[in-house]
Amino acid sequence: MTESTEPLSPRARLAVTAGKAAAAVSRAAGRGSGSVIGGRVALKLDPDLLARLAGHLDVVLVSATNGKTTTTRLIAEALRAGGPVVSNALGANMPAGITSALAGGSDARYGVIEVDEKYLAGVARDVEPKVIALLNLSRDQLDRAAETRMLAEHWRTGLEGSKATIVANCDDPLVVWAASSSAHVVWVAAGQEWKDDAWSCPACGGVLQRPDDGFVCGECGFARPQPTWVLSGDHVLDPHGSAWPIHLQLPGRANKANAASSAAVAAVFGIAPQVALERMYSVAAVAGRYDVVTYQNRELRLLLAKNPAGWLETFSLIDPPPTPVVLSVNARGADGTDTSWLWDVDYTRLAGHPIAVIGDRRLDLAVRLEVAGLEFTVHDTLQQAIGALPPGRIELIANYTAFQDVRRVVGN
Numbered sequence: 001m002t003e004s005t006e007p008l009s010p011r012a013r014l015a016v017t018a019g020k021a022a023a024a025v026s027r028a029a030g031r032g033s034g035s036v037i038g039g040r041v042a043l044k045l046d047p048d049l050l051a052r053l054a055g056h057l058d059v060v061l062v063s064a065t066n067g068k069t070t071t072t073r074l075i076a077e078a079l080r081a082g083g084p085v086v087s088n089a090l091g092a093n094m095p096a097g098i099t100s101a102l103a104g105g106s107d108a109r110y111g112v113i114e115v116d117e118k119y120l121a122g123v124a125r126d127v128e129p130k131v132i133a134l135l136n137l138s139r140d141q142l143d144r145a146a147e148t149r150m151l152a153e154h155w156r157t158g159l160e161g162s163k164a165t166i167v168a169n170c171d172d173p174l175v176v177w178a179a180s181s182s183a184h185v186v187w188v189a190a191g192q193e194w195k196d197d198a199w200s201c202p203a204c205g206g207v208l209q210r211p212d213d214g215f216v217c218g219e220c221g222f223a224r225p226q227p228t229w230v231l232s233g234d235h236v237l238d239p240h241g242s243a244w245p246i247h248l249q250l251p252g253r254a255n256k257a258n259a260a261s262s263a264a265v266a267a268v269f270g271i272a273p274q275v276a277l278e279r280m281y282s283v284a285a286v287a288g289r290y291d292v293v294t295y296q297n298r299e300l301r302l303l304l305a306k307n308p309a310g311w312l313e314t315f316s317l318i319d320p321p322p323t324p325v326v327l328s329v330n331a332r333g334a335d336g337t338d339t340s341w342l343w344d345v346d347y348t349r350l351a352g353h354p355i356a357v358i359g360d361r362r363l364d365l366a367v368r369l370e371v372a373g374l375e376f377t378v379h380d381t382l383q384q385a386i387g388a389l390p391p392g393r394i395e396l397i398a399n400y401t402a403f404q405d406v407r408r409v410v411g412n
Contacts, residue, residue, distance in 0.1 A: 012052050015045035016103045023100060035088070039096030042103065050095060053102035054127035057086070057111035060265055061127070061164075063120045063155075064135030066310045068093070070250065070286045071135060071258040072114040077283055078266040078276035083109030090287055094119055095126075110269075117151055121158020131268050132159065133167045133261055135190070137174040138197045138309040139344070141336030148197045152178040167264045169257075170227045173215050177202035177222065188264050189227035190257035193316070194309035196344065231260040236273060238263075244273040249284040252317035288407050292393075295410040296386045299393040300326075302412065304403045306335070308344040314397055321352030324389035326382065327369075328359035328402035335400050339364045347372040353395075356385035359402045382409050 008016070019042030023034030031037075042049050060079070062072045069091045076087040086105025088098055093114040102111060115123045117137070124132060134155070137148050155178035159166065168179035170187040174197070179185050192198075198215075201208050206219030214224030230237040236244045236259065246259050259280055266276035285291045289304045303318070305311040318325065331337045339361050347369055355376035357365050362378050369376050379385040386394065398406055406412075 008052060012046050012049055015042040015049050016053075018042060018045055019100060019103060033090060033092070035090070035092040035097045035100040036094070037096075038103075039092075039099035042099055043096060050099045050102065050123070051126045051128075053099065053105070054111055057102070057105065057108060057127075058269065059111040059113060059127045059129040060131045060133065061113050061115050061120065061124060061129045062133045062135070063115045063117050064133075065117060065138045065140050065307065066313065067135050067254060067258050068114045070255060070283075070289070071133065071262055072112055073283055073286045074258055074262040074280045075133070075265050076110075076112040077279045078262055078271055079110045079112060079269060081266075081271050081275050081279055082269055085110045085112055087112040088114055095123060098123060118154070120155060124158065124162060124164065129162075129164045131167060131265050132162070132164045133265050134175045134179055135169050135258070135261060136172045136192065136194075136309070137178070138194055138307060139341065140307040141338075148174055149200075149202050152202055155179075156181045165268050167261060167268070169261065170225050171214065173198040173208060173222075173224075174202055176225060180225075185225075186229065186264055186268070187225045187227040188261050189230040190260050191231060191253065193253070194312050196308070229260060229264040231257050236260045236263050236277065238267070238273050242273075244277055246277055247281050249281060250286070250290055252313060254313040254317075288403070288412050291412055293410045293412050296383060298386055300386075300396045300410065301393065302403065302406065302410075303395060303397045304400070305397050306399050308341055311345045311397070315346075315349040318353075318395040318397075319393065322354060322390070322392070324354045324356070324392055324394045325350060326356045326358060326385050326389070326394055326396040327365060327376075328357075328382075328396070328398035328406060329362065329365045330360040330399060330402040330405070331364075332360070332401045335402075342368045347374060350374060354389050356388055358382055358385050359398070359405075382406060 019038040022041040023038030026034030026037050062068045076085045086108035088101035093116045152174040160181040166179045166182045166185045169175050169190040171192040201217035203222040204220040206217045208215045216223040228239040263273045263276045292301045305314040331339050357378045377388050
């Protein structure tokens with residue numbers, strides 16, 4: 001464990017107090033948790049506050065396009081076997097939100113922090129993490145996010161020379177290339193169902209060949225590294241070849257992959273895979289994701305899917321036809337305003353499901369579904385959509401702000 005730093009300076013204490021006050025005002029006004037505005041106020045008063053707050057913690061940073069909120073939660077639960085944990089569990093993953101989270105962790109031993117992909121290198125410089133977990137990279141928020149290879153290059157440059165142990169998914173070529181600049185890498189075979197952002201070699205631009213056991217560039221030799229941790233069906237294989245069962249309340253292959261990476265992170269801190277994985281079972285939902293709620297006398301399972309890779313994983317875990325499905329898409333600032341990504345999603349996987357479409361961009365989605373040859377109805381509200389669907393539990397899939405809209409409507 002990192003040695004405790006000196007008590008916070010008067011300036012830092014003032015910044016923390018002011019930040020908490022700003023957050024409280026925001027909550028009282030009904031504008032959310034207040035973590036972002038609280039962090040902004042605190043950092044304005046003390047720009048070095050994030051580093052000061054992390055000084056006594058063993059920090060884990062988690063970054064990816066998909067799955068970082070869930071993996072952060074799983075790691076936090078695992079590390080609680082070793083001591084108190086502070087974490088930005090609700091997903092405020094830029095410096096302001098991270099600062100707010102750490103401000104409440106004066107008694108913690110570990111800091112488990114989700115970090116937006118674009119801010120990873122800067123946050124890593126500030127908090128000097130012991131472990132950085134890199135899960136995947138794919139297209140997201142097309143109007144403002146860098147092209148995926150550029151983002152991987154940013155990671156690669158920013159992490160070069162880092163003293164942290166990098167726990168990285170060896171099945172994602174972009175993650176492998178980004179992590180390979182680091183001296184200490186633990187490779188996890190976590191899988192990668194979405195491959196459409198990594199057909200060319202990130203090292204030289206050549207075409208990646210995709211044999212069953214990974215990937216290799218025929219021009220420069222860049223290839224999938226040998227993993228020391230492996231997701232194998234319902235088990236995690238550790239570096240000694242022992243198989244540990246994964247028992248999660250969270251559904252789907254993607255969450256088993258998140259658990260495998262989380263077990264590898266926990267092992268860096270001396271927490272055995274059996275202990276780590278048993279603790280992960282307690283996670284039933286993450287910020288409303290995977291919750292089953294009752295609304296209009298119907299059961300709805302709430303599923304978040306923000307981009308093509310996320311939608312692909314989500315389709316793999318919904319109940320089979322004829323289970324009714326509600327799809328909701330917005331294009332607000334937090335989502336990215338470019339909806340062209342809808343054309344990269346294979347919506348034919350929903351064939352046989354009764355489908356109702358809502359959300360700000362319901363007409364954009366309707367055009368995409370029509371081209372895919374699917375039958376669907378379009379509605380202004382969730383209540384209308386539910387009324388148009390046949391009986392049975394409903395799978396509700398929404399992107400980021402649409403998901404928050406639904407949670408407010410159903411009282412979750």
